[in-house]
Amino acid sequence: MMNQKQYISRKKIFGIPFPLLKTTSLSKNEVIIPKTFSSHTTVLYLAGPNSNQTDLDSWSASIRKRFENEQVKHLEVLFISDQSKKDQIIDQLKKDIANEFHDMIAIADQPFEELKKTLLLVDPKDIFVFVLDEFGKVIFSAQGPADEFRLYRINKAIFNSLVTDQEKLKVIGAKSKLKKKVAFVGSINNISTHLVSELVERNSIQEIQLLLSKPSQFHHVKIFEQIVNQDDFKLINTINNYEEVILFDLDYKTLEAYIEKINTCNIENIKVISCDLEKISENQKKSIESKFEPLNLQWINHYVFLGQKSEHFLDYLKKLFLFAISPFLFGKFKHFKPITPKKFADKII
Structure with missing residues (x-):
């Protein structure tokens, strides 16, 4: 047979x-x-x-x-x-x-x-x-x-x-405050892997849409993944009415283009995460805030992470020094306080 x-x-x-x-x-x-x-x-x-x-x-x-x-x-x-x-x-x-x-x-x-x-x-x-x-x-x-x-x-x-x-069958009601849909835009690395994993683990998250430049290794019933480049981002129609979008470690031009599209999607909250000091300057942040003033933009910056292999010995020494003085890093210097990617993800979700 x-x-x-x-x-x-x-x-x-x-x-x-x-x-x-x-x-x-x-x-x-x-x-x-x-x-x-x-x-x-x-x-x-x-x-x-x-x-x-x-x-x-x-x-x-x-x-x-x-x-x-x-x-x-x-x-x-x-x-x-x-x-x-x-x-x-x-x-x-x-x-x-x-x-x-x-x-x-x-x-x-x-x-x-x-x-x-x-x-x-x-x-x-x-x-x-x-x-x-x-x-x-x-x-x-x-x-x-x-x-x-x-x-x-x-x-x-x-x-x-x-x-x-x-249209006749559609039931219009208030959005649930118990569960939310979150879109993640950016690349997958050691830090963002913990971030997506934390989103999956949270009971308050109903759906996670990953908008990436190449396929990831994530497989979960909550995750909906799309492969999209910067030029095509304006064509997507799958993030309308999401409660939150996380923009992860994007450069200024890319960030501006993506926020311009998000501005048309009726999204309540936008978290902009920067892990690279050189990608977005303070003046560029102010420029984006001014251009998209009604949007609720939340800037989250952190630049030093534990558990990541340093490419150069000097980077390792810098991290060691910052770890030693971390109890004294406050205000604008708190972004340099060494933290594990998992703890960072837990704090911002």
């Missing part, structure tokens, strides 16, 4: 906002998901770099035929291993595929690995199908080739999305 392939449960990602995915269609148009298809029910067919066309067609041919109206948008996204060959691949596909499908097929501008954790893209040999509602949230997902039962389920999900008026 042949062993049937087992698929992991995808219910974990039901209800999450679909992360930013930039693609280029065969028509050479930029398609940004979910932004391009906002206000529509959308079916995405993500093809891993080692997947096959037969599995892809088992979904798309059937679903496109059943839902041909303008209310449902369809997009096949092909992940490739070498981005330098993207234009060459697009030109070849355009020759082989009828013009009417050129806006329905796109090449991902991002590597498969960047979305692997967030969307449970566990196998590059597979097809991954997603249905997004009009707000860009995942309401259905499946992995592998279609079968009769899964086609029934996806058809039902699409139909329900089309006939359900979410």
